[in-house]
Amino acid sequence: xxxxxxxxESRLAPIIGFCCLAMPVAAGADxxxxxxxxxxxxxxxxxxxxxLPGLALFYGGLVRAKNVLSVLMQCFVSxxxxxxxxxxxxxxxxxxxxxxxxxxxxxxxxxGGLGKFFLxxxxxxxxxxxxxxxVFITFQMTFAIITxxxxxxxxxxRMKFSAMLxxxxxWSTIVYAPVCHMAWSGAGGFFWDLxxxxxxxxxxxxxxxxxxxxxxxxxxxxxxxxxxxxxxxxSLTITVxxxxxxxxxxxxxxxxxxxxxxxxxxxxxxVTQIATAIAALTWMAIEWIKHGKPSxxxxxxxxxxxxxxxxxxxxxxxxxxxxxxxxxxGLCCFWGATSLKQKLGYDDSLDAFGVHGIGGxxxxxxxxxxxxxxxxxxxxxxxxxxxxxGVQVVSVAFTVVYSGLxxxxxxxxxxxxxxxxxxxxxxxQGLDLALHSEQGYNMEF
Amino acid sequence: xxxxxxxxxxxxxxxxKEALSGLGVMGMTVSEVKGFGRQKGHKELYRGAEYTIDFTxxxxxxxxxxxxxxxxxVDAVCKAAQTGQIGxxxxxxxxxDEVVRIRTGETGDAAI
Numbered sequence: 001x002x003x004x005x006x007x008x009e010s011r012l013a014p015i016i017g018f019c020c021l022a023m024p025v026a027a028g029a030d031x032x033x034x035x036x037x038x039x040x041x042x043x044x045x046x047x048x049x050x051x052l053p054g055l056a057l058f059y060g061g062l063v064r065a066k067n068v069l070s071v072l073m074q075c076f077v078s079x080x081x082x083x084x085x086x087x088x089x090x091x092x093x094x095x096x097x098x099x100x101x102x103x104x105x106x107x108x109x110x111x112g113g114l115g116k117f118f119l120x121x122x123x124x125x126x127x128x129x130x131x132x133x134x135v136f137i138t139f140q141m142t143f144a145i146i147t148x149x150x151x152x153x154x155x156x157x158r159m160k161f162s163a164m165l166x167x168x169x170x171w172s173t174i175v176y177a178p179v180c181h182m183a184w185s186g187a188g189g190f191f192w193d194l195x196x197x198x199x200x201x202x203x204x205x206x207x208x209x210x211x212x213x214x215x216x217x218x219x220x221x222x223x224x225x226x227x228x229x230x231x232x233x234x235s236l237t238i239t240v241x242x243x244x245x246x247x248x249x250x251x252x253x254x255x256x257x258x259x260x261x262x263x264x265x266x267x268x269x270x271v272t273q274i275a276t277a278i279a280a281l282t283w284m285a286i287e288w289i290k291h292g293k294p295s296x297x298x299x300x301x302x303x304x305x306x307x308x309x310x311x312x313x314x315x316x317x318x319x320x321x322x323x324x325x326x327x328x329x330g331l332c333c334f335w336g337a338t339s340l341k342q343k344l345g346y347d348d349s350l351d352a353f354g355v356h357g358i359g360g361x362x363x364x365x366x367x368x369x370x371x372x373x374x375x376x377x378x379x380x381x382x383x384x385x386x387x388x389x390g391v392q393v394v395s396v397a398f399t400v401v402y403s404g405l406x407x408x409x410x411x412x413x414x415x416x417x418x419x420x421x422x423x424x425x426x427x428x429q430g431l432d433l434a435l436h437s438e439q440g441y442n443m444e445f
Numbered sequence: 446x447x448x449x450x451x452x453x454x455x456x457x458x459x460x461x462k463e464a465l466s467g468l469g470v471m472g473m474t475v476s477e478v479k480g481f482g483r484q485k486g487h488k489e490l491y492r493g494a495e496y497t498i499d500f501t502x503x504x505x506x507x508x509x510x511x512x513x514x515x516x517x518x519v520d521a522v523c524k525a526a527q528t529g530q531i532g533x534x535x536x537x538x539x540x541x542d543e544v545v546r547i548r549t550g551e552t553g554d555a556a557i
Binding site for chain 2: 230232233293295297298301338339341342351354
């Protein structure tokens with residue numbers, strides 16, 4: 001989301017043109033801008049494309065052939081269920097601004113009210129900034145869809161479908177919507193009032209999902225045979241296609257977070273491309289040096305790491321910052337997905353934490369450095385880099401603790417209600433047959 | 446009659462087929478198989494997780510021929526499938542008691 005302090009706005013106005021914040025407070029105050037609206041309609045479709053089929057294929061290729069459908073199903077059902085949760089109460093909990101006042105901390109700094117329960121009061125003429133509120137709702141809905149779907153990478157190949165569905169509904173309500181509210185609902189929001197820079201979802205999407213993924217991977221336990229028998233990806237071809245779709249869709253995610261078709265959107269697009277490219281090359285180079293060969297899975301994972309890390313920064317850094325953030329993310333996520341995971345021994349099957357958690361943290365913190373004009377950024381919201389990094393760290397730490405604790409509680413509850421994990425027989429048979437009575441590939445004749 | 450089970454490199458299949466056809470062999474059964482002998486498998490690396498894959502993909506060609514043709518066929522397969530490197534494969538020759546052509550009920554050499 002567009003996140004500019006008052007100081008910030010006046011500083012940037014001549015550069016990128018004043019655009020109304022994505023604040024429901026301002027609803028109705030602006031004229032509809034057809035350019036902005038056209039772009040946001042497009043961006044919304046692009047972000048949905050990230051989940052369906054982007055993430056679904058990215059994850060689907062990484063599991064064994066007997067579980068490919070289970071992963072595609074988890075992404076698909078996430079798109080369906082989160083849509084309903086979002087229009088039901090998610091959007092209201094995230095963007096209802098009742099009781100919020102800039103500089104005042106109260107319950108509504110952390111979570112929205114139910115004023116927009118089932119989109120109460122939203123009509124064809126409702127506005128959010130310069131675009132119809134209907135477009136803003138749908139755009140944000142696609143973020144709410146992909147975030148729980150990201151977590152699925154951690155518990156792939158062993159979680160019950162019912163448990164995954166229940167977890168996603170509870171998690172998006174209790175974890176996603178409040179953190180989204182804190183960051184993006186406007187003046188009075190916890191992160192907003194701290195002057196945290198999170199343009200497109202470092203805390204809201206990636207750290208949030210990454211930490212939940214780590215907690216889930218630890219709680220559900222390792223896959224049968226983890227560390228003893230090979231559990232190789234069944235189709236890296238599918239994974240590469242999915243990663244490529246994620247990359248393309250991410251332009252909607254980051255450039256769309258300007259909520260306008262303006263200079264900020266353009267710069268977000270540019271820095272997204274730069275960070276992704278350098279992170280992919282970094283990962284490739286590390287593998288080449290360390291193992292003697294550059295791997296395909298390595299370069300695409302590096303690309304996703306770059307996309308993740310530039311997300312919070314994409315509205316406030318310039319090309320130099322994008323290079324630095326992409327490089328750091330490639331380096332740190334490689335360490336996270338390989339060394340750290342092996343050292344600690346958890347089975348984050350598809351590296352949801354290693355890429356989204358670590359990449360999100362790297363990006364969120366470095367945003368505080370490279371947003372500075374001295375590094376070619378668009379300007380800090382605080383007076384100095386140290387102060388900006390300080391509030392970035394506070395937002396990261398808060399998200400880690402909040403998502404970590406509540407994800408733990410939600411998983412405990414889901415475990416009691418339906419059980420988290422399939423039994424051993426179902427796991428060895430594969431979730432496609434055991435849970436869905438289907439197979440991804442019927443190659444026999 | 447003899448059954449020749451020829452385990453060869455996948456890329457040798459075409460040459461073996463042509464060599465056998467050249468000797469007048471009229472049919473064969475081909476399967477994708479995996480195994481290891483002196484040639485061990487390979488290593489795969491996914492995000493730092495190293496897997497040793499012991500079994501190497503091979504093609505098994507099963508062909509039944511008359512006793513008079515068996516030795517020639519073995520030579521032909523060897524010639525067609527040989528690279529001189531470890532992993533060229535093996536040929537197992539097994540005696541066959543009877544062959545029946547299901548369509549006609551013919552037996553013996555006439556059914557091959």
